[in-house]
Amino acid sequence: MKGTQKIAIVDCNNFYASCERVFNPRLNGKPIVCLSNNDGVVIARSEEVKALGIMMGEPFFKIEKLVKQHKINVFSSNYTLYGDLSARVMMTLETFSPEVEIYSIDEAFLKINGIEENKQTEYLRKIRSTVKQWLGLPVSVGMGPTKTLAKLANRLAKKKPEFNGVLNLFEYDDINQFLKMVPVEDIWGVGRQYSALLHRSNIETAYDLAQMEKKWIKKRMTVVGLRTVYELNGIPCIEIENTPPAKKSIVSSRSFGEYLTEFNEVKEAVSYFVARASEKMRSQKSACNSITVFIRTNPFKNSPQYYNSAEARFPYPINATNEMLPFAIRALEKIFRDGYYYQKVGVLLQDFIPTSRVQVSLFDPPNRLNKIAVTELMDQVNKKFGRESLYFAATGMKENRKWAMKREKLSSHFTTRWEDLPEVKAK
């Protein structure tokens, strides 16, 4: 098959579950699930668990019987570990291509240039074996002329043992055989709604979709769907993004370990999320004009329901935590109602401008610069000594946050905490 650009995607297999195995090899070949925050639902499964029919997003309490029966190893999400291993995977991939787009915590697109035509598949295999050797993580690699086809190849590489983890579509004159193997719901860009629509119209495989009339697609799936169809036909519409664009909005929110009823408890949690979100914003060198606070009860519970949100606009762009806090608290005061069991709150920062364009004005409150300086200093300290080495009292004492996440089955911070470093003992 011909084409100009060559796009590979490297995707870690069962990433979180595989991360848990890296420092605990006894788990190889054993079933593993990783749970969401608060140990709520299943968000990662090893192959053994997939084989048992346990689905993504399944509430943990519903599978407890199976867990016992099959001795499934259960882990709370250890994002510190996963994030650190992810960074190492990405660094490894960057030794294989100057153009790498980190697409998610466990996937990256690579442009493959300057490798002899008949050595490319070998090169992809080398990527796979290197990540395995350096980090102990299994990956699958797919390559094609567009991102969508690379994803499709990756999917087959992962699912069909005969490919042994690597599928390079450029090796084949006719790739329709592969498009025919992939059901529409497995195509990148086709979600639940669109796959239902396509099935209703008797469009079953990627091949069927690729043949569809453009007008029909545009009308029912917007230009987004149209792009997918073009990409399936080998015409690139989605470029590799070498440097990640700055975020346009930043959310920080979480479900609580136990329900909250008191304003002051909720206020602490909101303050904490303001600290997290603004920290993230500062790291991309933005300031914002707007914060939205939202609050809700548990929609799955058969108790009085409440959801509300309030936006506060700032008089000037802000990025310091302590400047933002009073606005957030006032927004919360507007929407907080007594008598509900709150399950989740969060904040949303929007309407960004680059920090370099923020002007300090004559009419600013007198201690404004001090507040900014304090926040900057805290960021530096926390970067060096770890999150929340310094933090605002408004977020509540770390040790007694009633709203903290439940994480009962957390593994060690093997790579990021000295006391958790694995030891190798000589016999």
Next chain:
DNA sequence: TCTGGGGTCCTAGGACCC
């Protein structure tokens, strides 16, 4: 008892303007 969190893009429809 127990149901994640963080993003993006697109469209339709309303408000407003000339």
Next chain:
DNA sequence: TCTGGGGTCCTAGGACCC
């Protein structure tokens, strides 16, 4: 009784991704 047409901007909601 008749009640334009075209443009822009904003927002809410819906689709998708991991």
